[in-house]
Each structure stands twice: as structure tokens, then as C-alpha cells.
Amino acid sequence: MKAIKSVKQFYTPDNQIIDFFEIFRHMVNHCIRIGLQNDAHTLKRLTILSYHELKLYDIISYYKLCAISKAAGILSNRKQSVKRGMNTKDPYLKKPILLSCYGFKIVNGIFKIPLGDRKYFDITLNAHTKQILSDNSLKINSFSLTQDSISISYSKEVVQIEFTQTVGIDRNLRNITVGNCNEVIQFDVSKAVKIVESTKSITSSSKRNDSRIVKRLYSKYGTRRKNRINQLLHQVSKIVVEQATKNRQSLVFEDIKHIRKMYQKGNWQGRRHRSKMNGWSFSEIKRQIEYKARWNGTQVIQLSKSETRGTSTLCPKCGKRLQEQRTSRDLWCDICQRWQDRDVVAVMNQSLRGLLRFSSSKGGAGEAMVQESGSKEPVILKVDASKLRPNSDIYHPKA
Ligand SMILES: [Zn+2]
Incomplete structure (x- = not known):
């Protein structure tokens, strides 16, 4: 059985990463529009429909995949709400975020977020985060960045205890x-x-x-x-x-x-x-x-x-x-x-x-x-x- 947790800490962004937020947000909203127009909300269908459309964005391709996945999540949430008979407006992503399950690495206590051309945005992990992630049995899955915090998701394989x-x-x-x-x-x-x-x-x-x-x-x-x-x-x-x-x-x-x-x-x-x-x-x-x-x-x-x-x-x-x-x-x-x-x-x-x-x-x-x-x-x-x-x-x- 797989168990997932995440750890969050604060950081200070720079202009380049703020640009990335904007591009990411636009891509997500672009995919949402495509999804709404075609009544598509599954990741597979949305990927087929929108991956080519995202060519015009100048960003590493795996951020495009993550934007599609984020949009698919938003669209399927909306579908759930519609199913329950709730009044729903057309969704869009307002909050500046960046998330990815690819390309990042941790080197000497520094979380490195890829910017393309082998350049990275560095976040120095604090003692608490470092201590948590130091466990070698953990797998680090993804990160999600907001304007002031990074959340790192990690997982491990768990054996269920027989209870008495x-x-x-x-x-x-x-x-x-x-x-x-x-x-x-x-x-x-x-x-x-x-x-x-x-x-x-x-x-x-x-x-x-x-x-x-x-x-x-x-x-x-x-x-x-x-x-x-x-x-x-x-x-x-x-x-x-x-x-x-x-x-x-x-x-x-x-x-x-x-x-x-x-x-x-x-x-x-x-x-x-x-x-x-x-x-x-x-x-x-x-x-x-x-x-x-x-x-x-x-x-x-x-x-x-x-x-x-x-x-x-x-x-x-x-x-x-x-x-x-x-x-x-x-x-x-x-x-x-x-x-x-x-x-x-x-x-x-x-x-x-x-x-x-x-x-x-x-x-x-x-x-x-x-x-x-x-x-x-x-x-x-x-x-x-x-x-x-x-x-x-x-x-x-x-x-
Ligand atoms: Zn009694």
C-alpha cells in the first residue's frame, strides 16, 4: 500500500519564477477552455486535444503536461459539482502556482526547480524539511510552488498492521x-x-x-x-x-x-x-x-x-x-x-x-x-x- 504525505516551507521567489507562474496559469486556463469547448475532462482526452495547442508557450514540455493534468483535475471537480446539481461557473485558475512531478532534484539540501537550458531556481530547504526528506525509504513525487511556499509531496510503501x-x-x-x-x-x-x-x-x-x-x-x-x-x-x-x-x-x-x-x-x-x-x-x-x-x-x-x-x-x-x-x-x-x-x-x-x-x-x-x-x-x-x-x-x- 502506498501512503502519501507532504511537507511545506516558505521561500522567497524571484522575477523569473514569477514569470513561470504566469505562463503556467495561462496554460492551465487555456486547457480548461479547450476542455469546456470539447466537453473533455479526462487527462487522456485533454492531453490529446491540448498538447499541440500549448506549443506557443515557451516553457519546458513537462510543465505543459503538468498544466494539462492540473486542468483535468479542475474540470473533473467541476463535473462532480454539476452532477450534484450545484450552480457552477466556468472554472479558471486565478492563483499563481507552479507544479511538476518531473525534472526537479535535491542536491546538498537545495531543492532545484528546472527553468530550462540546465538552469535551476534554488530553494534552500530548512532543517525541518531536510530532516523529513532524509529518510532513504521515501520517494519524492512532486512539488508545488505558490508565491511564498513550496510543498513537496513524498510517499512510501506501507505494510498494513494486523490489528488485535x-x-x-x-x-x-x-x-x-x-x-x-x-x-x-x-x-x-x-x-x-x-x-x-x-x-x-x-x-x-x-x-x-x-x-x-x-x-x-x-x-x-x-x-x-x-x-x-x-x-x-x-x-x-x-x-x-x-x-x-x-x-x-x-x-x-x-x-x-x-x-x-x-x-x-x-x-x-x-x-x-x-x-x-x-x-x-x-x-x-x-x-x-x-x-x-x-x-x-x-x-x-x-x-x-x-x-x-x-x-x-x-x-x-x-x-x-x-x-x-x-x-x-x-x-x-x-x-x-x-x-x-x-x-x-x-x-x-x-x-x-x-x-x-x-x-x-x-x-x-x-x-x-x-x-x-x-x-x-x-x-x-x-x-x-x-x-x-x-x-x-x-x-x-x-x-
Ligand atoms: Zn446495561
């Missing part, structure tokens, strides 16, 4: 809960919610009569907000994947689209707003965990809609319906005569369902495992995600 346990992941507005019937870690992410609330008040307090200004304001604060939250989520996803890899666990995600919590009352003012706010961070943490897990060879299980049903309403021990409390997030089981935290219940159930899917394909052996692991109370550890620092090691309790 499962861990459920429950994403809530204020916490991310991860665990199974033995152990649960609850990451408090309410800081992220505060970031959203503060930027929300900034953007909504502006006058709405100029939609362009509001749009710009949204994008400015949106980017800042996104960066801050992603940073926080990166700390969480890193620990989640590291722990799972170390303990040979598979990570189990619920089917979020049908989860009741998205529409839970009392978190936000409006339902539409609530689902929007929930949507972004929930998918971001999943995205991060998925690519980090893939990199480590740790398996991720996505529960289906029917497998998700009841994960937060049924007792993980006896399987009976739990009673909700108006005032707290605790749930009561009449059979087991005990209170349980809603999110802890969810991850216990999710991990069991993940295990069940795994065991049913191996002939029912998992049933005994399920019963046994459900008979104890899990150890619950609470962590403030905003206090996590890079390379921080959380306290890991012994049951």
Missing part, C-alpha cells in the same frame, strides 16, 4: 473521545469552539450590504481560524494514531451523517448553523487521523449507517436502551444499574461494532471477545487538547 483491538472515535462539538471497553481518552477541544465563536462574532458584526467585503472578511478570519484549529487538531490526531499504532489497534469511525448529535439542541442558536459548525472540524480530524494512520499502516474502519445505529443510545454491556438525562450528558442503564458518559458509551459501542465486523468475517470468534471486553469499566483519561504541545507525551494510565 479496535478503538472507537467519537467527535463532538467540545471533545473528541477515543477508546474501547478497557480505556478511554477524552480530548477537550472546547478551545476550538471558542475560536469559532470569537471569529463568528467578528464576521457577523460587519455590515452586510457589501457582499464582497463580507466575503473577504470571512476568508481572512476563516483562514486564521482554520489554521489555529487545525494546529490543535493535529496534536490530537498525532497522539490518537501513535497510540493506536503502538497498541496494534484499528480506528473505528461512526457514520457521522446520521448521528443525532449533529442536531442536538442547546449547543448553538440555530440548526443550520449548528450543522455547519459541526461539519468542518469533524471532517478535518477524520482527514488527519486517516492520513496519519495510513502512513503508519494502521487500519481505519468506517462504520456504515446501520452499523452506527444505536451506538450512542444502547448500553455497551447489556445492549439495552439507555435513558437520557435532560440536565447532563450521562446515560442510565436500568439493567446494569449505573450511569455512563454518553461519549464513552459511543466509543465503547463503536469499538465493539468494528470488532464485530472483523470477527464476523473470521467466523464468529469475536463474539466471546466482545462479551469479555464489555464486562469491565473502562479507565477514563481526560486531556485538555489546547495544552498539548508538539512531541508532548500524554500520561498513559495502567488499568
Whole structure:
């Protein structure tokens, strides 16, 4: 299995490379026009139609191939949107970029971008980038350049780890809960919610009569907000994947689209707003965990809609319906005569369902495992995600 990652760093462009951005952008937009005129969006067809047309651009030929490929990507995205019935304008590339999977090389810590006639634009890699790329088992695939940053994509072959346990992941507005019937870690992410609330008040307090200004304001604060939250989520996803890899666990995600919590009352003012706010961070943490897990060879299980049903309403021990409390997030089981935290219940159930899917394909052996692991109370550890620092090691309790 191939796993892909990328590393990004800043650099300072010169005039020549800025010219390259312009040529590249024009080529991409040229190909998009050709694609639209001929209703072509596959790479193969677009290459046949546009490669000759790109003769007039004075640039190394593999940049032309990359421009066609970029245009094909934009066109197929547009086709997807049209399919979903969205209103789409004719797309074009506005941002100055340059990307290629050919011709570049790294010599003595310098990333060399070919300009033609054996000339190169040099970017001195920083210590962080150099350290990452120093691993000889990595294959460097491509680079993508913007006006102030370079992103280098690399990959490796990964062998998937055979897992022995499962861990459920429950994403809530204020916490991310991860665990199974033995152990649960609850990451408090309410800081992220505060970031959203503060930027929300900034953007909504502006006058709405100029939609362009509001749009710009949204994008400015949106980017800042996104960066801050992603940073926080990166700390969480890193620990989640590291722990799972170390303990040979598979990570189990619920089917979020049908989860009741998205529409839970009392978190936000409006339902539409609530689902929007929930949507972004929930998918971001999943995205991060998925690519980090893939990199480590740790398996991720996505529960289906029917497998998700009841994960937060049924007792993980006896399987009976739990009673909700108006005032707290605790749930009561009449059979087991005990209170349980809603999110802890969810991850216990999710991990069991993940295990069940795994065991049913191996002939029912998992049933005994399920019963046994459900008979104890899990150890619950609470962590403030905003206090996590890079390379921080959380306290890991012994049951
Ligand atoms: Zn029970």
C-alpha cells in the first residue's frame, strides 16, 4: 500500500519564477477552455486535444503536461459539482502556482526547480524539511510552488498492521473521545469552539450590504481560524494514531451523517448553523487521523449507517436502551444499574461494532471477545487538547 504525505516551507521567489507562474496559469486556463469547448475532462482526452495547442508557450514540455493534468483535475471537480446539481461557473485558475512531478532534484539540501537550458531556481530547504526528506525509504513525487511556499509531496510503501483491538472515535462539538471497553481518552477541544465563536462574532458584526467585503472578511478570519484549529487538531490526531499504532489497534469511525448529535439542541442558536459548525472540524480530524494512520499502516474502519445505529443510545454491556438525562450528558442503564458518559458509551459501542465486523468475517470468534471486553469499566483519561504541545507525551494510565 502506498501512503502519501507532504511537507511545506516558505521561500522567497524571484522575477523569473514569477514569470513561470504566469505562463503556467495561462496554460492551465487555456486547457480548461479547450476542455469546456470539447466537453473533455479526462487527462487522456485533454492531453490529446491540448498538447499541440500549448506549443506557443515557451516553457519546458513537462510543465505543459503538468498544466494539462492540473486542468483535468479542475474540470473533473467541476463535473462532480454539476452532477450534484450545484450552480457552477466556468472554472479558471486565478492563483499563481507552479507544479511538476518531473525534472526537479535535491542536491546538498537545495531543492532545484528546472527553468530550462540546465538552469535551476534554488530553494534552500530548512532543517525541518531536510530532516523529513532524509529518510532513504521515501520517494519524492512532486512539488508545488505558490508565491511564498513550496510543498513537496513524498510517499512510501506501507505494510498494513494486523490489528488485535479496535478503538472507537467519537467527535463532538467540545471533545473528541477515543477508546474501547478497557480505556478511554477524552480530548477537550472546547478551545476550538471558542475560536469559532470569537471569529463568528467578528464576521457577523460587519455590515452586510457589501457582499464582497463580507466575503473577504470571512476568508481572512476563516483562514486564521482554520489554521489555529487545525494546529490543535493535529496534536490530537498525532497522539490518537501513535497510540493506536503502538497498541496494534484499528480506528473505528461512526457514520457521522446520521448521528443525532449533529442536531442536538442547546449547543448553538440555530440548526443550520449548528450543522455547519459541526461539519468542518469533524471532517478535518477524520482527514488527519486517516492520513496519519495510513502512513503508519494502521487500519481505519468506517462504520456504515446501520452499523452506527444505536451506538450512542444502547448500553455497551447489556445492549439495552439507555435513558437520557435532560440536565447532563450521562446515560442510565436500568439493567446494569449505573450511569455512563454518553461519549464513552459511543466509543465503547463503536469499538465493539468494528470488532464485530472483523470477527464476523473470521467466523464468529469475536463474539466471546466482545462479551469479555464489555464486562469491565473502562479507565477514563481526560486531556485538555489546547495544552498539548508538539512531541508532548500524554500520561498513559495502567488499568
Ligand atoms: Zn446495561
